[in-house]
Each structure stands twice: as structure tokens, then as C-alpha cells.
Amino acid sequence: MAANSIVKTISEDSLFKPELVNAGTKLVVVDFTASWCGPCQRIAPEVEKLSRKYPNVVFLKVDVEVCQETAAKQGVSAMPTFQFFKSQTKVDEMTGADHMMLENKIKQWKGDDGEEGGGCGVKGHVDLHSFINKSGCESLNEDNEHTLADALSKGPAYLQSDCDEQLLFTIAFNQPVKIHSIKLQAPNDGKAPKTIKLFINQTKTLDFDSAEQFTPIQTLELTADDVKDDSIIQLKYVKFQNVQNMTFFVKDNQGDEELTVINYLCIIGSTVDTTNMQDFKRISGKKGESH
Numbered sequence: 001m002a003a004n005s006i007v008k009t010i011s012e013d014s015l016f017k018p019e020l021v022n023a024g025t026k027l028v029v030v031d032f033t034a035s036w037c038g039p040c041q042r043i044a045p046e047v048e049k050l051s052r053k054y055p056n057v058v059f060l061k062v063d064v065e066v067c068q069e070t071a072a073k074q075g076v077s078a079m080p081t082f083q084f085f086k087s088q089t090k091v092d093e094m095t096g097a098d099h100m101m102l103e104n105k106i107k108q109w110k111g112d113d114g115e116e117g118g119g120c121g122v123k124g125h126v127d128l129h130s131f132i133n134k135s136g137c138e139s140l141n142e143d144n145e146h147t148l149a150d151a152l153s154k155g156p157a158y159l160q161s162d163c164d165e166q167l168l169f170t171i172a173f174n175q176p177v178k179i180h181s182i183k184l185q186a187p188n189d190g191k192a193p194k195t196i197k198l199f200i201n202q203t204k205t206l207d208f209d210s211a212e213q214f215t216p217i218q219t220l221e222l223t224a225d226d227v228k229d230d231s232i233i234q235l236k237y238v239k240f241q242n243v244q245n246m247t248f249f250v251k252d253n254q255g256d257e258e259l260t261v262i263n264y265l266c267i268i269g270s271t272v273d274t275t276n277m278q279d280f281k282r283i284s285g286k287k288g289e290s291h
Helices: 014-023 039-051 068-073 099-110 117-123 208-213
Strands: 009-010 027-033 058-063 081-087 088-097 138-141 167-187 195-200 218-221 244-249 263-271
Touching: 009 014, 014 058, 014 068, 027 099, 039 058, 039 099, 039 117, 039 263, 058 208, 081 099, 088 263, 117 263
Parallel strands: 009 058, 027 058
Antiparallel strands: 027 081, 081 088, 138 167, 167 244, 167 263, 195 218, 195 244
16 A cells, blocks of 8 residues: 555644655645544545545645644634645645545546646646636736636637737736746647737736836747647746736737737746744754844
């Protein structure tokens, strides 16, 4: 039996983060439980069955009475709570003892067995779709029937420009993220984007004139190979370390067509961990001393 096919109990707060690190890109399911919680005890055997059914998923159990600091940091207020992590990034959460919902979420997030990069194709990073703040997203010159939202998930729908070939859209995140790369899928009939100027952390919505004039953080010159299904477009990672919003100015397309089409846009990266200085142990000196 594989070692990670049995639910592992976290016996103290300091062991929680290392387990997330050790899991690499595998899905981690964390069961926040309590000995006095009836629903927790009822679903425990089902969790154990799921751990054996999905040996490539890491299952952790955290007693909120034993690991109070971990439970508080993760915002756990009801039991049982299940949280789902990929590459140390929380991607989903559910509350309650519904084992069918639990299994559905495991299927949703585990990806293909053995798939490097947790389904996004980049080791150590995840698809940041679940961290997009849809209410903060904006798009200019989009067709009313083919909008930005259509390009943010896979399916037959797509984003299409309206009056000409240019598009200008902003994607906002619900917390700071680090962006490693993107996947951009588009048709091979000349309507695929060619020149894209990228901006981050704009405090005001850009218009087309501003996007033309301002210096971007990076400019992409895409080819037909870049917009194929499995292609990953790597960004200058060091420049995308604390991103709250990202603006794409699609200047032209590859065939000088009247309209531009984007079938699917995936942003790949990780969340920015907030540093808590209490997590660091003092090596020398006393509290209050300067060094």
C-alpha cells in the first residue's frame, strides 16, 4: 500500500506546512476535525476509503483542538472543514460531512494521475482560475455575445473583439499572486492574437490610447505555435511577483483579420504567502535587541 494512501494525522502545528511542501504538486486534502464533532466521526471512515481509492492524493487530518494555530491561520470556523491544496496553494474548501461532494472535489482538483504541474503543465504552479475576482475584471471592445468570461474556462464559448482587431482586458485576483506563465489558445485562421502588451497593478482602467503609449512590463510576440493547446508562454517571472491585477492589450492578430479570437486563457502561478514574523525562531539575542 502506498504511504500516502492512508490519512496522516498532523500532531502539532509545526508539521503542517512541511507536509504541504513535501506533497509537491500533488493534491492535498486536509480534514479539519474535532473529537467532539459527530459529523467528523461519521465521515472519517469515508475519508479513509477515499485515501485508498486515490493513492496519488495526499490526505491530512488536523484536530483543531491540537493544532489551534493552524486552524486559526486557515480560517477554520466549523467542523468538518475540508481544504484542498496544490503546490502549497489553497484552491478550494468545503464544510460539512458530504462524502459525495468531497469525492467530486477530489476528482475536480487531482488532475491526471502523474501529471506534472498539477494539471497546468508547470511543476510547482497551479491554474490561478480559482483566484480570479470576476467582479474586478473588465474588458473593452469585446463582442456582447463572446466575452472575457467565455475565455476563462474551457468550452465551446470564446472571447471575440467587436469593432476591430484590438482587445483590452483586465483580470483581477482576490489575493496577490505570482505569475509564471500563461496558456493562450486561439484558432489557426489568422484571428489569433499576435502582439500583446502586459501591464500589472494598474490603479485605473487603461483605455486604448494609454495602452498604446504606456511602457508594458512585458510584450509578447506570439506565433501560431504559441497558441496551440499544449503550448506554455513563459513570462519574465521576476517581474510578476506581487500581482493584484493584470491587463492584456491585444494590439493585432496574426492574419491582419478584422476580428481577434481567444478560445481559452489560463494564467499559471502561485499565491504570495504572507510572512508572519512569529513563525521565525530567534537564533541569538533577546527580544527587542537590534542587530
